[in-house]
Amino acid sequence: MEDNIHKNVVNLMKKTEVGAGPLSLSENAVPIPKKKMRVVCYEGDDIVSEFETPPTSIRDPLLEFTNSQGERLRLEKVDVPPPPSQITSHLTAAREAIKNKIGYGKKSGETDDKLIDDLRFKAVMENLKEEPITCLYKDGNTIRVFWNEEERMMGYNDGIMQPGSRMTQGSNLYKCKTGSCWVMAQSFKKKYCRGHFSHQFYIIRDLNALKTSLYCFNPKYAKNKGYSNSDFKEMVERMEEQYKSFCNHFKNQTDMKIQKDYFWEVQTDDVLKGQGSAHKTVAISMMIMLQNSVCSDKDKVNLINQQIVFVKAVNVYENGFFPKLMDILEANKFRFRLTSENKSTTVVAESLLPKESFKNLPLVYQGKDEDGRIYIGEKWGNANIRASEGSTSHDILKKTALSEFPKENRTRLYQFQHPEIDKVKMVKRDSSKTPAQKIIFDKMKEEASKMESLGQMACLIGKMLGAQINGHPIKLLNQKFSHFDDGFKKKEFEDFFGYFFGCGVEVDIPVFVKDKSGKVVWNC
Known part of the structure; x- marks a missing residue:
């Protein structure tokens, strides 16, 4: 960051007087090397006043500055809606149109995950017939926001005309019913996105392999009766992009033989309480890597999965991810x-x-x-x-x-x-x-x-x-x-x-x- 924060930067921030007290640092701030920062206020080309912070390693906290007379001010960043070029989904465009309509996001603490609970949001949803909310997406289609009062679900019409369709409008799509989640629901019937819907988790064994070969399968969509062996064979034939490592392993087998060694299911109500299963995949991967390091070649285990993704499990969908990971490792005598x-x-x-x-x-x-x-x-x-x-x-x-x-x-x-x-x-x-x-x-x-x-x-x-x-x-x-x-x-x-x-x-x-x-x- 340059020593001087020029006038055009200052104009993006709101100036409020503060009393004495500790500097409040944003947890999500991005760090930089420790240095002092200075803000310079101009009137035309003349410097009106200069303020300086104590040494800090935080790029964008709630900045407190003090001038030589001991006067203090705090600069708070004013949220600016993203330009259309940065809005990469219809749902995001609909959300930003709602925020713009009600003036949400201009105050500290007005974050996207709290938008649904805001009284202004509820009021504007109940008044959509009189005051519709629409926006023009960058693909040229008009997005229209709607509200399902019975299910308390927000949705939008994407305005996309399907070729050969008699419909005069596009498709109706819905936001996940979880208030803080801004991901599309799988469908109106299922109401929740994949991360907040019921989970199924399998550990599958390849019976044709000379070495014990396992695959951790956490399907995108749960099936009422679970996945059968024929379902897994169909995956190999039709779903290579979605399950690449699984398909690459089995695609050359003319007589695919598998055994479902383990199966768990977490119902939607428990998922909403944070009882996910993603920690199991991380635990299985760790245990195999660790145990393979101390056993003979004939006893080693091959995990077919190549990528172990965990970020949303830690940050969004699963409570107590690391304690549950520890519980599995300790239950299997890892210390x-x-x-x-x-x-x-x-x-x-x-x-x-x-x-x-x-x-x-x-x-x-x-x-x-x-x-x-x-x-x-x-x-x-x-x-x-x-x-x-x-x-x-x-x-x-x-x-x-x-x-x-x-x-x-x-x-x-x-x-x-x-x-x-x-x-x-x-x-x-x-x-x-x-x-x-x-x-x-x-x-x-x-x-x-x-x-x-x-x-x-x-x-x-x-x-x-x-x-x-x-x-x-x-x-x-x-x-x-x-x-x-x-x-x-x-x-x-x-x-x-x-x-x-x-x-x-x-x-x-x-x-x-x-x-x-x-x-x-x-x-x-």
Whole structure:
């Protein structure tokens, strides 16, 4: 941030006098290096007054400034509705039209998740016949808001004319009935979005596989009688995009044989209370990676799932995600303990990062700040040789986990020390690689991908155990991790953990237990 916040920035903010008291920092503020910030008020080209903050590492808190006479003011950011180009769904467009109609969002605390409970919202919904709410979406269609009084559900007509249809209007669609959720309902009959509807969860075993091979299946839509074997076979034939890893595993089997080893169902009422099942997938992935590290090759287990997504489970749909994750691990005799051993959070262990590493080759990096935010990512290297670490996507895309994260807070964590690294360390472009160099590069990328997941696992376990960063609770910025059956390495895990959180960790890992049929025995 520049030292001077110019007049055009000041005009976007509301000035209110405040008395003495501590600075209130927004929990969701994006951190920057500690420095003082100054606001300059102009009249024409003349400086009217200048105010300065104490040193801070927060980019956009509720800023308090003090001038040399001891006068204080606070600047509060005024919410500005997003321009049409940033509205990426019909439901968002309808929501913004409602907010604009009633003047919602201009005061502190008026967030989207509280809109439905606002008295102005209820009043305007009940008066739509007299004062309709419409808006023009960027595709040229007119969106019209409506209200179902009986079900207390907000909906909208998308204005899209279907070819050959006799309908004079578009389709009627509904917002999820959960008040704070701004996701489309699956249908008017089901009333809720997928995340707030009943959940089914399966662990499926491939009976044709030589090694125990399992798949965690959390279908988008629950079936009243559950999913049958014929349903799973149909998935392989028709749903490759939705369930890619599952379909890739089974597509070449002419005689697909599967066994449903485990099945759980969470009804809608319990889902609405936060009793989700996403923590089970994270637990299964962790247990397989951990247990595979201590058993013989013949006893190892293959998890077919490649991506383990957890962010909405943690932040939106599931209460007590980490305590429930801990419960499963402890019920299966895994033990994790924080130790008082002091670990460096400034020097990366050489088991992870050699003294000499190369930005143009695959590596793992972190984004971490003193307020507890942490992100672990992988950079493939190649042509982008920049001053900062991390993937280029954080700098060129509109919004990523680190798009507004200070570049100086991104640091290198890991690079595989390939015995033939000298043959590729000077290659800057993928098109310049020889076939032999590509083999070296691909091996380095494979190892970096595994270590990225191991670092992300360390963050999840740290959060589960209540570890802290600079005295602050951990705030995970990752949304998913890749599963690798052989992804756990004890030494590297401990070194990641120590570098992230400044303390040691001990892990007890039991061996797999299987019954006579080959089913892995877990308490989930």
